[in-house]
Ligand code: DAT
C-alpha cells in the first residue's frame with residue numbers, strides 16, 4: 001500500500017477547510033495513517049521545500065508555510081501519491097479543474113491549500129521529516145483491533 005505526505009497549509013486551517021479537505025480524501029477511499037497539527041519551523045520549511053531553494057517564490061513560500069499552524073497527515077491507499085495529486089488539482093488553482101480541491105476551493109497559487117508529495121521517493125523523504133515511524137499507523141498490524149467490519 002502506498003503512502004504520501006499531505007499538508008493542509010495555513011490558508012486551509014484559517015479558512016476552516018481542514019475537515020472538508022480531509023473528508024474529500026477519505027471519501028475518495030484513502031486512509032489516514034497519521035495526523036498532527038504543528039507550526040512549521042523555518043528549518044523544517046527549508047528541508048521540506050529543499051527542491052525549491054533559489055526559486056523566485058521560495059522566500060514567500062517559506063514565509064507562508066511557517067505563518068500559522070498546519071495539519072500534517074500521512075495518507076495511505078492504492079497509488080496514494082498520484083490519487084492525492086489528482087484529487088488536489090494542479091499547482092495553480094486558477095488552472096485547476098473543477099471537482100478538485102484547488103479547483104473548487106482556492107484561487108491563487110500563493111494560497112493553494114494543500115501539499116501532496118510528487119513521487120514515492122519524495123513521499124518517503126517528506127513523511128520522515130514530519131513523522132517518526134512510531135507515529136504512523138500500520139493497518140496490517142492494527143486492523144485486527146477494529147470493531148467495525150470494513
Ligand atoms: P505543488 O504544491 O503542486 O507540488 P510545487 O512543488 O511546484 O507545486 O511548488 C510548491 C509550492 O510553491 C506550490 O504549492 C505553491 C508555490 N509555488 C509554486 N510555483 C509558484 C509560482 N510560480 N509562484 C508562486 N508560488 C509558487
Ligand code: MG
Nearest residue numbers: 115116117118
Ligand atoms: Mg511539490
